[in-house]
Amino acid sequence: MRPAASGGVSAPALIDQFLATSKTLAGQPIWREGNGNGDKRISWPILVGTSVSEATLGITAYPNRLPSQFTITLNHRACIWRLDFIPPQESHPNPLDRGVLLGGYRIYGPHYHAWADNRHLATAASLPKELLCARSLPRQITRWEQAFRWFCDQVGIALEPSQVIELPPREGLF
Numbered sequence: 795m796r797p798a799a800s801g802g803v804s805a806p807a808l809i810d811q812f813l814a815t816s817k818t819l820a821g822q823p824i825w826r827e828g829n830g831n832g833d834k835r836i837s838w839p840i841l842v843g844t845s846v847s848e849a850t851l852g853i854t855a856y857p858n859r860l861p862s863q864f865t866i867t868l869n870h871r872a873c874i875w876r877l878d879f880i881p882p883q884e885s886h887p888n889p890l891d892r893g894v895l896l897g898g899y900r901i902y903g904p905h906y907h908a909w910a911d912n913r914h915l916a917t918a919a920s921l922p923k924e925l926l927c928a929r930s931l932p933r934q935i936t937r938w939e940q941a942f943r944w945f946c947d948q949v950g951i952a953l954e955p956s957q958v959i960e961l962p963p964r965e966g967l968f
Contacts, residue, residue, distance in 0.1 A: 804918040809874050812849065813909060815842050817951045819851060825962045832858045834962040840951065851951065857962045862938060864961060866945045872921040876907040877931065877945045879938075886928045896929050904931035904941070908948070 803811075820839040828835045838851040852867040861881055868875040878886070882903035893899030896911060907925035915922035935941050938961050946953050 804916075805921055806913050806916040806918070809870060809909060809913075809916075809921065812842075812847075812870055813874075813950055815950065817842055817847075817849075817949070819951060819953065819957050820846055822956065823853075823959065825855070828854060832856060832965070836959075851946075855961045857964050862961065864938065864941075866942065868945075868949045870921075872923065873925060874909050874912075874921065875945075875949050876925055877904070877941060878906070878928075879904045879931070879941055888928060889926055892927050896927055898930075901928050901930050904935065905929060906931055906945070906948075 818841045820841050823836040823838045825834040825836060834855045834857060836851075836853040838853070840847050840849040840851060842849075847870075849868065849870040852865075852869055852873075854865045854867075856863040862879065863881070864879045866877040866879075867873045880903060885900045885902045886905055887900050888896050888898065890899065892911075905928040907928045911927040911929065912922055912925045915924075915926060931941065932944070935944055939958055942958060943953065
Protein backbone atom coordinates (compact mmCIF):
# COMPACT_ATOMS: atom_id res chain seq x y z
CA MET A 795 0.00 0.00 0.00
CA ARG A 796 1.32 3.41 -0.91
CA PRO A 797 0.28 6.25 1.36
CA ALA A 798 -2.67 7.98 -0.32
CA ALA A 799 -2.19 11.73 -0.49
CA SER A 800 -0.18 11.30 2.66
CA GLY A 801 1.91 14.42 2.58
CA GLY A 802 4.73 12.37 4.07
CA VAL A 803 2.58 10.30 6.45
CA SER A 804 3.65 6.66 6.53
CA ALA A 805 1.34 3.76 5.70
CA PRO A 806 1.33 2.52 9.33
CA ALA A 807 0.51 6.04 10.59
CA LEU A 808 -2.42 6.25 8.16
CA ILE A 809 -3.78 2.96 9.54
CA ASP A 810 -3.29 4.21 13.11
CA GLN A 811 -5.33 7.31 12.22
CA PHE A 812 -8.04 5.22 10.57
CA LEU A 813 -8.34 2.90 13.58
CA ALA A 814 -8.58 5.88 15.95
CA THR A 815 -11.51 7.31 13.96
CA SER A 816 -15.12 6.46 14.81
CA LYS A 817 -16.65 4.26 12.13
CA THR A 818 -20.01 2.74 11.24
CA LEU A 819 -21.19 0.18 8.72
CA ALA A 820 -23.12 1.28 5.62
CA GLY A 821 -26.48 -0.42 5.07
CA GLN A 822 -27.34 -4.10 5.38
CA PRO A 823 -25.12 -6.77 3.81
CA ILE A 824 -26.10 -9.78 1.72
CA TRP A 825 -24.36 -13.14 1.97
CA ARG A 826 -22.85 -14.18 -1.37
CA GLU A 827 -21.25 -17.40 -2.60
CA GLY A 828 -17.56 -17.57 -1.78
CA ASN A 829 -14.79 -19.55 -3.45
CA GLY A 830 -16.86 -22.63 -4.22
CA ASN A 831 -15.86 -24.56 -1.09
CA GLY A 832 -19.16 -23.98 0.67
CA ASP A 833 -18.16 -20.62 2.11
CA LYS A 834 -20.34 -17.50 2.14
CA ARG A 835 -18.95 -13.98 2.11
CA ILE A 836 -19.81 -10.40 2.88
CA SER A 837 -17.89 -7.26 2.02
CA TRP A 838 -19.47 -4.47 4.08
CA PRO A 839 -18.62 -0.81 3.33
CA ILE A 840 -17.41 1.30 6.24
CA LEU A 841 -18.46 4.88 6.82
CA VAL A 842 -16.16 7.45 8.38
CA GLY A 843 -18.47 10.27 9.35
CA THR A 844 -20.96 10.37 6.48
CA SER A 845 -18.49 9.33 3.79
CA VAL A 846 -17.92 5.82 2.49
CA SER A 847 -14.26 5.00 3.07
CA GLU A 848 -12.11 2.66 1.01
CA ALA A 849 -12.15 0.27 3.97
CA THR A 850 -14.45 -2.74 4.29
CA LEU A 851 -15.45 -5.25 6.91
CA GLY A 852 -15.11 -8.72 5.45
CA ILE A 853 -16.84 -11.82 6.78
CA THR A 854 -16.32 -15.37 5.56
CA ALA A 855 -18.54 -18.07 7.04
CA TYR A 856 -18.45 -21.84 6.60
CA PRO A 857 -22.06 -22.84 7.35
CA ASN A 858 -21.56 -26.56 6.69
CA ARG A 859 -18.64 -26.99 9.09
CA LEU A 860 -19.09 -28.06 12.66
CA PRO A 861 -18.18 -26.55 15.00
CA SER A 862 -19.01 -23.07 13.70
CA GLN A 863 -16.14 -21.46 11.75
CA PHE A 864 -15.80 -17.94 10.41
CA THR A 865 -13.32 -15.16 9.77
CA ILE A 866 -13.85 -11.43 10.24
CA THR A 867 -11.44 -8.96 8.64
CA LEU A 868 -10.94 -5.23 8.57
CA ASN A 869 -9.50 -4.32 5.19
CA HIS A 870 -7.92 -1.02 4.20
CA ARG A 871 -6.23 -1.89 0.89
CA ALA A 872 -4.90 -4.92 2.77
CA CYS A 873 -6.14 -6.86 5.77
CA ILE A 874 -5.19 -4.87 8.88
CA TRP A 875 -7.13 -6.78 11.59
CA ARG A 876 -8.48 -10.35 11.54
CA LEU A 877 -10.38 -12.75 13.78
CA ASP A 878 -10.24 -16.48 12.96
CA PHE A 879 -12.87 -18.58 14.74
CA ILE A 880 -11.47 -22.08 14.26
CA PRO A 881 -11.81 -25.38 16.18
CA PRO A 882 -9.75 -25.79 19.37
CA GLN A 883 -7.48 -28.44 17.83
CA GLU A 884 -6.40 -26.15 14.96
CA SER A 885 -3.60 -23.69 15.56
CA HIS A 886 -1.71 -20.66 14.33
CA PRO A 887 2.10 -20.45 14.74
CA ASN A 888 3.55 -17.15 15.96
CA PRO A 889 7.02 -15.92 14.91
CA LEU A 890 9.73 -17.21 17.25
CA ASP A 891 10.82 -13.69 18.18
CA ARG A 892 7.27 -12.73 19.27
CA GLY A 893 5.78 -15.87 20.84
CA VAL A 894 6.36 -14.92 24.47
CA LEU A 895 4.84 -11.45 23.93
CA LEU A 896 1.72 -12.91 22.27
CA GLY A 897 0.85 -15.63 24.77
CA GLY A 898 2.60 -18.53 23.06
CA TYR A 899 4.52 -19.73 20.06
CA ARG A 900 1.43 -21.63 18.88
CA ILE A 901 -2.10 -20.36 19.48
CA TYR A 902 -4.87 -22.98 19.48
CA GLY A 903 -8.50 -22.36 18.57
CA PRO A 904 -10.16 -18.99 18.04
CA HIS A 905 -7.64 -16.18 17.77
CA TYR A 906 -7.17 -12.66 16.45
CA HIS A 907 -4.49 -10.76 14.56
CA ALA A 908 -4.48 -7.19 15.90
CA TRP A 909 -2.91 -4.30 14.00
CA ALA A 910 -0.89 -3.36 17.09
CA ASP A 911 0.75 -6.81 17.11
CA ASN A 912 1.51 -6.74 13.37
CA ARG A 913 2.31 -3.05 12.81
CA HIS A 914 6.05 -3.79 12.98
CA LEU A 915 5.68 -5.81 9.73
CA ALA A 916 4.74 -2.67 7.77
CA THR A 917 7.18 -0.32 6.11
CA ALA A 918 6.75 3.42 5.65
CA ALA A 919 5.33 2.78 2.17
CA SER A 920 3.51 -0.55 2.53
CA LEU A 921 1.36 -2.71 4.74
CA PRO A 922 2.19 -6.32 5.56
CA LYS A 923 0.94 -8.88 3.06
CA GLU A 924 0.14 -11.24 5.92
CA LEU A 925 -0.67 -10.74 9.61
CA LEU A 926 1.76 -13.19 11.23
CA CYS A 927 1.19 -12.43 14.91
CA ALA A 928 -1.90 -13.67 16.77
CA ARG A 929 -3.35 -13.89 20.27
CA SER A 930 -6.03 -16.17 21.69
CA LEU A 931 -9.54 -14.78 21.60
CA PRO A 932 -10.83 -14.13 25.14
CA ARG A 933 -12.26 -17.42 26.45
CA GLN A 934 -15.69 -15.96 27.23
CA ILE A 935 -16.25 -15.40 23.48
CA THR A 936 -17.78 -18.67 22.31
CA ARG A 937 -20.39 -17.66 19.71
CA TRP A 938 -20.71 -15.68 16.50
CA GLU A 939 -22.60 -12.70 17.91
CA GLN A 940 -20.12 -12.26 20.76
CA ALA A 941 -17.16 -12.46 18.38
CA PHE A 942 -18.74 -10.03 15.90
CA ARG A 943 -19.54 -7.45 18.59
CA TRP A 944 -16.08 -7.84 20.18
CA PHE A 945 -14.30 -7.43 16.84
CA CYS A 946 -16.27 -4.30 15.91
CA ASP A 947 -15.56 -2.82 19.33
CA GLN A 948 -11.83 -3.53 18.99
CA VAL A 949 -11.58 -1.76 15.61
CA GLY A 950 -13.85 1.18 16.52
CA ILE A 951 -16.95 0.27 14.52
CA ALA A 952 -20.21 1.34 16.18
CA LEU A 953 -22.98 -1.18 15.43
CA GLU A 954 -26.67 -0.51 15.01
CA PRO A 955 -28.81 -3.30 16.55
CA SER A 956 -30.03 -4.30 13.07
CA GLN A 957 -26.43 -4.79 11.93
CA VAL A 958 -25.77 -7.71 14.26
CA ILE A 959 -26.50 -10.22 11.53
CA GLU A 960 -26.90 -13.99 11.63
CA LEU A 961 -24.46 -16.42 10.08
CA PRO A 962 -25.84 -18.09 6.93
CA PRO A 963 -27.79 -21.31 7.57
CA ARG A 964 -26.41 -24.78 7.01
CA GLU A 965 -27.07 -26.14 3.51
CA GLY A 966 -27.77 -29.77 2.69
CA LEU A 967 -27.58 -32.79 4.94
CA PHE A 968 -23.81 -33.10 5.18
